[in-house]
Amino acid sequence: MGDDSEWMKLPIDQKCEHKLWKARLNGYEEALKLFQKIDDEKSPEWSKYLGLIKKFVTDSNAVAQLKGLEAALAYVENAHVAGKTTGEVASGVVNKVFNQPKARAKELGVDICLMYIEIEKGEAVQEELLKGLDNKNPKIIVACIETLRKALSEFGSKIISLKPIIKVLPKLFESREKAVRDEAKLLAVEIYRWIRDALRPPLQNINSVQLKELEEEWVKVSAAAPKQTRFLRSQQELKAKFEQQQAVGGDGDGGDDDGEEVVPQVDAYELLEAVEILSKLPKDFYEKIEAKKWQERKEALEAVELLVKNPKLESGDYADLVKVLKKVVGKDTNVMLVALAAKCLAGLATGLRKKFGQYAGHVVPTILEKFKEKKPQVVQALQEAIDAIFLTTTLQNISEDILAVMDNKNPTIKQQTSLFIARSFRHCTPSTLPKSLLKPFCAALLKHINDSAPEVRDAGFEALGTALKVAGEKAVNPFLADVDKLKLDRIKECAEKVELVYGKKTGGAAEKKESKPVAGKTPALSGTAADKETKDAATKPGPVKKAPAAKPGGPPKKGKPAAAAGMGGAGAKGKKAPETKEIFESELSIEVCEEKAAAVLPASCIQQLDSGNWKERLACMEEFQKAVELMERSEMPCQALVRMLAKKPGWKETNFQVMQMKLHIVALIAQKGNFSKTSAQVVLDGLVDKVGDVKCGSNAKEAMTAIAEACQLPWTAEQVVATAFSQKNPKNQSETLNWLSNAIKEFGFSGLNVKAFISNVKTALAATNPAVRTSAITLLGVMYLYVGPPLRMFFEDEKPALLSQIDAEFEKMQGQTAPAPTRGISRHSGGSGDDGEEEEQEDVGNDVVDLLPRTDIGDKITAELVSKIGDKNWKIRKEGLDEVTSIINDAKFIQPNIGELPAALKSRLNDSNKILVQQTLSILQQLATAMGPNIKQHVKNLGIPVITVLGDSKNNVRAAALATVNAWAEQTGMKEWLEGEDLSEELKKENPFLRQELLGWLAEKLPTLRAVPSDLLLCVPHLYSCLEDRNGDVRKKAQDALPFFMMHLGFEKMAKATSKLKPTSKDQVLAMLEKAKANMPAKPAPAAKASSRVGGGAAPAKFQPASAFAEDSGSNTMESKPDPKKAKAGAASSKAKGVQGKKVLSKPTLKEDDDKSGPIFIIVPNGKEQRMKDEKGLKVLKWNFTTPRDEYIEQLKTQMSSCVAKWLQDEMFHADFQHHNKALAVMIEHLESEKDGVISCLDLILKWLTLRFFDTNTSVLMKALEYLKLLFNLLSQEEYHLTENEASSFIPYLILKVGEPKDVIRKDVRAILNRMCLIYPASKMFTFIMEGTKSKNSKQRAECLEELGCLVESYGMNVCQPTPGKALKEMATHIGDRDNTVRNAALNTIVTVYNVHGDQVFKLIGNLSEKDMSMLEERIKRSAKRPSAAPVRQVEEKPQRAQNISANASMLRKGPVEDMSSKLKYVMIRCGLQNRNMGGHSETSHTVPREFQLDLDEIENDNGPVKCEMPALVQHKLDDIFEPVLIPEPKIRAVSPHFDDMHSNTASTINFVISQVASGDINTSIQALAQIDEVLRQEDKAEAMSGHIDQFLIATFMQLRLIYNTHMADEKLDKDEIVKLYSCIIGSMISLFQIESLAREASTGVLKDLMHGLITLMLDSRVEDLEEGEQVIRSVNLLVVKVLEKSDQTNILSALLVLLQDSLLATASSPKFSELVMKCLWRMVRLLPETINSINLDRILLDIHNFMKVFPKEKLKQCKSEFPIRTLKTLLHTLCKLKGPKILDHLTMIDNKNESELEAHLCRVMKHSMDQTGSKADKDTEKGASRTEEKASKAKVNDILAEIFKKIGSKENTKEGLAELYEYKKKYSDADIEPFLKNSSQFFQSYVERGLRLIETEREGKGRIPSSTGISPQMEGTCVPVSTHTVSSSIGNTNGEEVGPSVYLERLKILRQRCGLDNAKQEDRPPLTSLLSKPAVPTVASSTDMLHSKLSQLRESREQYQHLDLDSNQTHSSGIGTTPASPSSAAANIDDLKKRLERIKSSRK
Secondary structure (H helix, E strand, O other): OHHHHHHHOOOHHHHOOOOOHHHHHHHHHHHHHHHHHOOOOOOHHHHHOOOOHHHHHOOOOHHHHHHHHHHHHHHHHHOHHHHHHHHHHHHHHHHHHOOOOOHHHHHHHHHHHHHHHHHHHHHHHHHHHHHHOOOOOHHHHHHHHHHHHHHHHHHOOOOOOHHHHHHHHHHHHOOOOHHHHHHHHHHHHHHHHHHHHHHHHHHOOOOHHHHHHHHHHHHHOOOOOOOOOOOOHHHHHHHHHHHHHHHHOOOHHHHHHHHHHHOOOOOHHHHOOOEOOHHHOOOOHHHHOOOOOHHHHHHHHHHHHHHHOOOOEOOOOOHHHHHHHHHHHHHOOOHHHHHHHHHHHHHHHHHHHHHHHHHHHHHHHHHHHHOOOOOHHHHHHHHHHHHHHHOOOOHHHHHHHHHHHHOOOOHHHHHHHHHHHHHHHHOOOOOOOOHHHHHHHHHHHHHHHOOOOHHHHHHHHHHHHHHHHHHOHHHHHHHHOOOOHHHHHHHHHHHHHOOOOOOOOOOHHHHHHHHOOOOOOOOOOOOHHHHHHHHHHHHOOOOOOOHHHHOOOOOHHHHHHHHHHHHOOOOOOOOOOOHHHOOOOOOOOHHHHHHHHHHHOOHHHHHHOOOOOHHHHHHHHHHHHHHHHHOOOOOOOHHHHHHHHHOOOHHHOOOHHHHHHHHHHHHHHHHHOOOOHHHHHHHHHHHHHHOOOOOOHHHHHHHHHHHHHHHOHHHHHHHHHHHHHHOOOHHHHHHHHHHHHHHHHHHOOOOOOHHHHHHHHHHHHOOOOHHHHHHHHHHHHHHHHHHOOHHHHOOOOOOHHHHHHHHHHHHHHOOOOOOOOOOOHHHHOOOOHHHHHHHHHHHHHHHHHHHOOOEOOHHHOOHHHHHHHOOOOHHHHHHHHHHHHHHHHHHOOEOOOOOOHHHHHHHHOOOOOHHHHHHHHHHHHHHHHHHHHHHHHHHHHHHHHHHHHOOOOOHHHHHHHHHHHHHHHHHHOOHHHHOOOHHHHHHHOOOHHHHHHHHHHHHHHHHHOOOOOOOHHHHHHHHHHHHOOOOHHHHHHHHHHHHHHHHHHHHHHHHHHHHHOOHHHHHHHHHHHHHHHHOOOOOOOOOHHHHHHHOOOOOOHHHHHHHHHHHHHHHHHHHOOOOHHHHHHHHHHOOOOOHHHHHHHHOOOHHHHHHHHOOOEOOOOOHHHHHHHHHHOOOOOOOOOOOOOHHHHHHHHHHHHOOEOHHHHHHHOOOOHHHHHHHHHHHHHHOOOOHHHHHHOHHHHHHHHHHHHOOOOHHHHHHHHHHHHHHHHHHHHOOOOOOHHHHHOOHHHHHHHOOOOOHHHHHHHHHHHHHHOOOOOHHHHHHHHHHHOOOOOHHHHHHHHHHHHHHHHHHOHHHOOOOHHHHHHHHHHHHHOOOHHHHHHHHHHHHHHHHHHOOHHHHHHOOOOHHHHHHHHHHHHHHOOOOOOOOHHHHHHOHHHHHHHHHHHHHHOOOOHHHOOHHHHHHHHHOOOOOHHHHHOHHHHHOOOHHHOOOHHHHHHOOOOOOOOOOOOOOOOOHHHHOOOOOOOOOOOOOOOOOOHHHOOHHHHHHHHHHHHOOOOHHHHHHHHHHHHHHHHOHHHHHHHOOOHHHHHHHHHHHHHHHHHHHOOOOOOOHHHHHHHHHHHHHHHHHHHHOHHHHOOOOHHHHHHHHHHHHHHHOOHHHHHOOOHHHHHHHHHHHHHHHHHHOOHHHHHHHHHHHHHHHHHOOOOOHHHHHHHHHHHHHHHHHHHHHHHHOOHHHHHHHHHHHHHHOOHHHHHOOOOOHHHHHHHHHHHHHHHHHHHHHHHHOOOOOOHHHOOHHHHHHHHHHHHHHHHOOOOOHHHHHOOOOOOOOOOHHHHHHHHHHHHHHHHOOOOHHHHHHHHHHHHHHOOOOOOHHHHHOOOHHHHHHHHHHHHHHHHHHHOOOOOOOOOOOOOOOOOOOOHHHHHHHHHHHHHHOOOOOOHHHHHHHHHHHHHHOOOOOOOHHHOOOHHHHHOOOOOOOOOOOHHHHHOOHHHHHHHHHHHHHOOOOOOOOOOOOOOOOOOOHHHHHHHHHHHHHHHHHHHHHHO
8 A cells, every 4th residue: 555655645636636546536535525615715726626627527437536526516616716617527527427327427417517507607518518419429418418408497598598409409309319319308398398389380390200299298388487496696686586585476576587588588480490492482483373274373382382381481582472472362363372372471471570571561452452252261361361461560561551441342351451450459569559550540440330241340349449458548539539338338348358469458567578579479670669669668667777776675666657657658658647637538529519618608709709800809819718717627618618719710810919819718728727638639730830920929839838738748749740740831840849849848858759759850850941950950959958869879861961060959968957847747746756757857868779770680690700700811700890890880770689799709809810809899889889778688798708808918909998898888887797707707817907997997987886786796805906916007996996896885895805815915905995985985876866867868877876976975075185086086987978077077176277377388498409309318218109108198298297287287188088178179279379388399299199199089089180280280370390309209190090980080180291291391291101101001001192192293203202213112012002992092193293203203113013004004094194294283272282382492302403303393483483492593593584583572571580591692784674675576487387296296286286376476376277177177086176175265265365456456467367367266166166075175264255255256346347247247156156055054154144244244344245145145045945954053053143142133123224134034934944943952052042132033933933833832932931041150151261262272263262252251341361361372362362452443343344355465465475475374274284394395486486586595585574674565574473373364454454553563463554664664663673682682691
């Protein structure tokens, strides 16, 4: 025995592993003793054995194994950690114990399995047992079945999930082993006990003998409901109750639970596998079913019948099948087939259930009609079919079909329909059978009970009886008022016999059955189903959210009101008033009423009621009123009186005084009498009709309020709103809604049926009348006070504009409190009323969630999807998760059934790929919102695993997990989380992250609870170990949580729990407990109910008590001077929105409140420099991280403490995001006033903002971005430049946000990046953005690439860093990106570069793969842009960018100046950008002398710090300027229009030819026109002109003007030449306007100028004098007709309207001109009927609106001729005639419709035409009637102005923009446009001011403007190169096409040749100034600025300046004299220049 002594000495755990079995046996025995001895289930001793237990049960020695099993059982029973061993031990038991011969072993094995189930590990055990069923050894199978059976019988079907067991049952019945079959039979009997008949369908296919045996066994099963007899650990309270209550019979909560189990909760249908049958239909089915022979048709039907016998069918498209079956039922002559087809339909309906609902409507009418068949088997088949179909839909959906058949002549049809109705009613509940349905059904059935056929009468009685039983007498009685007593008794007798499907009486437990959506039984579809849910919520005594209501121990009165709420039907009529309060009254006939009234009213009164004289009627009313005032309540016949009032003239009373009295009397009767709903119905229609009346409205409202008091608001409101919306009058609708808003405030919200109102509110929101919409939004605001945020869910799918209005309204209500109700019966309700009322108010919020129609997504969670989510490949897993996201998104609100999803998602929470973990978390968050409170049931299997994720090492994953847990807790309340050991298990894990997050979370949630489950105690030991954790954060969080634990558990329990600690720890912990005891907050008192309601119903229920706690504890917290952090924590956790939150916060900070007045940023001298030094010297952390760690935040806090106000810093670093929002608001407020402070702290502000980028809260992010926009605007105004340090610690994080999923955010970020270029060099930005393209986020990559493109477009190639080559190669790699948007962005960016840089791009890109290259080439081809000189377009579109070129040029071009491509310079000069620095580069000097490059004024006035070095100015010898310069006689050489090689590409050729059209030389022009004409005449070539049309037309009307102004006046010119030129012009234009596709390209502006030119030509008397002049004018006529017919109809109409407006405004314009314009318009009007559909009416109406704005009717009538007003009326009339009322939908582009009479006019025309056609005037006509003046709010003003400035900045609309700005300034004289101007360049500002002055002079008519004589911009200056340059460049640009500089150089060459100037090198050209003083030629200013705007603008401003002799000094940019400038004036001008230059030089020295 020597070796024995060896192992005897070993410790127990080692013995258990010994290789000798005796040693092991001994070990097991000792272990067993030890396990029974340890009394602390958490003892560390247990953990030693974790790994050994499996060996205990699988010991190879049978004797040892027995002992091992006993020990294992003791372990599982007592050890807290045993759960961890479930899987391995259960598997060991199954495989190694169940096959043992000893019965004892097997018994112990079974016990161990059951014990595991008891400790909540049922799933794992069940899984192992089910695996065991596949074992080869029959012994094991038998034992597994037996274990499952035992588990089920003890724990019940709630804990043991039956579905998987039932799945394998049929297989077990097929086993060869008799033992297995017998055991399976026993299991089947046990399952039957729990779910009854639901088990039949899954077993229908087993062997018939077995089935018969089973049936016999099943019969013996006792009918009593089975009870759970063994309980889980978490159900111990239940167990105790169960034991107590066995005697009583189980009410209360425990009873409830059991009560719910009584209901067969498992629906057989759910247990079945769906069968796909469509593919199994016989191939020739559809042919056979149509066959002539009935036998063939029968075969086809039999095949279907066989298939539909499957109890559950796969959903699919059954439409065709249903169609043919319906046809057979309806049309087949063979009754046998009809019956067969009906059976098939019944089978389909049963197998598909809800999915058949969509076909129900098609089939029901056919079946009902077919009831005319007499044969019983057909009738029976049809009955079965229609009953099955009814269950798939709702009564509501098929009610119309049923009612349609009720009047059928055939008595059998009537009888069967009534019987069907009776059967259907049985399936209904009061909520699915509302009055709206009862009314029509009862009306129809009443006819049936009076039918001549007895069987019809009987059926009618049965149906009415059923209705009475279901809906209750209260609901049905009003409809039975006229039924005589005999029949009434008969109905009641039938009612007593009726057996309802849902148990006996409604209300109480019967209804509870529905709360489990048992798919088979409830015919609840969405729609009405939602009502049902509402009711359930009301019926259960208070939802679980309110712990006290759910606890049976609570005072009973708490439960009552909530239960009462359920009794009144759909929760909507839940009044607490005793039921008897409701006054019933049957409808009286008018005769009876007259008698009753005569008894109480004076006779004269009754006679005068319908007198023709209003005074008599008035007198009668006065008497009536007196009589009513004197009557007693008991003797007042209310109904009789109101019927008298309603007697003719009734509510049609025309005299308002009589009407007012009448309404007042109604109010009196309602207040003083016993006013019933019957009486109310008599008057409500009339009241609603008058509610919108100006004089009687208030009386009507008063009466409605009185009725609401008498008949309850919910009912009254429903009636009133329904009535209002059945009318068309918008005034009534809006006033009704206003009344309701007030009524809700007065009566409170209880009992209102939110859902019913919401549908009406939606109708109102869609109303065309703005007043109705406004009222609806106000009503929503009031409802929001009571309902809170869930209200918004109903309106998610409204238009964004509407939604934003609704949100704004909700925003206003935020923080307001719902007023206490002042009216309503609730006042009289005695006793428990008050408490009850609070309860109920509280309920409303929760119920709203229950009203939402929820979708069942169970069937979308397919096995395939689940396997995707679990796939090995992460991409496929991601796909699966994406699918889930989209399923939930589509469904919005879902039912709790989500199939296998929980398990699948749970496994993803520990995915190795963190992105997927985050995605899963966001899905779970979504799930919580979507499922609402029902998510409770998933807390244990999904919620707790999320808590585990709080231990993740990544900050963002933890944040996501926390957000998810909060989202869940918001829906579930905390009880579910705190029950059981799960939380304590989590807290036990020694993961510092998990511990601190979890404790933080508990600290936030606990103070808000009024009671917690006792299981919270389990967390205490772990809380103590956290107090001593290594990690400081964990310790801190544990200390913060301590008081809240104590608040619930009490000091004693907490102190007692320290007894197990080590002595040293114990003392420390006790000290902390003492400290916490002092700070312990009071529990939230029950009063929280009331206060929470006051706190704006917005707060979700569970948080509300917190607010109260905070208030109550306010006093005691503050006295005991706790650590303010804790008070804060308490406050923060009281997430109650609204006032309390603020109150609580302000208490601790009251002292500081006074300090808030000071500056928020304190300027510390050199503070920023010091910080930068510190960072460089590595004294502090460099601001660089992937997610901000705590040390960064602490560091920033420390740095800020010296320069940011303390109170602001507290807000900035608060844990709650709302404080961040507050901080940002304060910062925005102080931005302007504390510029210097902001700049001195800029680095810190930017760093703090980067932290905000990592927040998950969107509102903070949006606010931060708003602040940044303002900040960068400020910085660019201050000409501040970001330092490197500021840029590098901010830009990368900003760029991260470019990848945000939300569009708004991305847009903002892009805008900020744009603004940053003004204060930070674009080339440096480039590198940061380039880094951004390397992100993993594809959105970010795409946006960064786009931004790079913009940079290149704005700043040329020079921004590309480090070199363009490297940058482009980097960009090009993204062409192959896997994400489509990124690929596109990369391609677009490179195309942009190509447009700037031309073919060189291909060199720079380097080698691309073939595929990428082809994509790029394709894209370049498609963009079809010629490489153009860089950013012309950009400059115009983005004034800010243009400006930053100037502000920043010195920084942009740090490198040698040569880099700047000459193209870019060229363009900048062309565009006349006043780029200061351009002057500094010597190269530019040769193009334009430097004097014209500098804006002298600006420099003179600019004394600020200029950050650019002044260049040395070149000294010109100015003296020789004064001598007249001799320009060589122009030797005009016609340039051969055959081009050299340079013009090989067509586009530039066409550009060149077009530029020659405007040539001053007639021959050149003629040749060019001829060439164009040639191109246009050849169909195949004409397309080449596409894209050049505007350009060509501009050139043409330039030429027309040139002829008009210059050539015609030139005596020397041969007039034949001119005629020739005219005919060429007209000829080529006619060719052009023959080709419709090209003609349509002409834009509005160009068409306007063209028509101006042509009409001017037609009126030119000089032309008529030419010999062929008449011919010319005739051809012009023809051309004008062509233009009108062929060009784009919208554009030409628009052009004519604008032209007419201009011609009427211009005083100098000839009346003839306007007349011709109007004739053109008339022609257009004639064409309208054909063209109306191609016209953009919105644009035309906008033009007419603008016209009518300038010319109101009065002004037009003052015109000499009445033509204009007639033209306008005709046009509008025609439009109205053609479009009808729809015309009013086309006013969308008009911002403020009130500015002109357009809308009113249209309405009048519509009304007129309607009256004539005799149709009712449509609603739309009233649109104009009630117009509420909309005040433009500030935001709106800003939007309007922004819009206008956008127009001014854009090339096409600049003129329109200026005009709008002028109008706007006139209208709102106090409008401030400064902010918009000060962000723009000096040039832009002066341009706008000039433009406004021009319009002013034009409008005031000061200057005489000859609009008929458009003066050419060349002004005879044919030989002055500048002007031609001007014209051609604008021509090049008008079409938005950019023309390469080479073309211009070439043109310049040709011009020079033509003018006889030799093409010497450019440098040698005489300076332009010398040309200016040539006496013979009118001076042409170097007004290069003007190029910036549209050409016509240039023309117009020239005309203006000709007429306004402005001093040349004032307008330095356009010094245009009207007379040829005399040398002296030029000299003076130049003198002035010289002086200024001197001044500037001296001031700079």
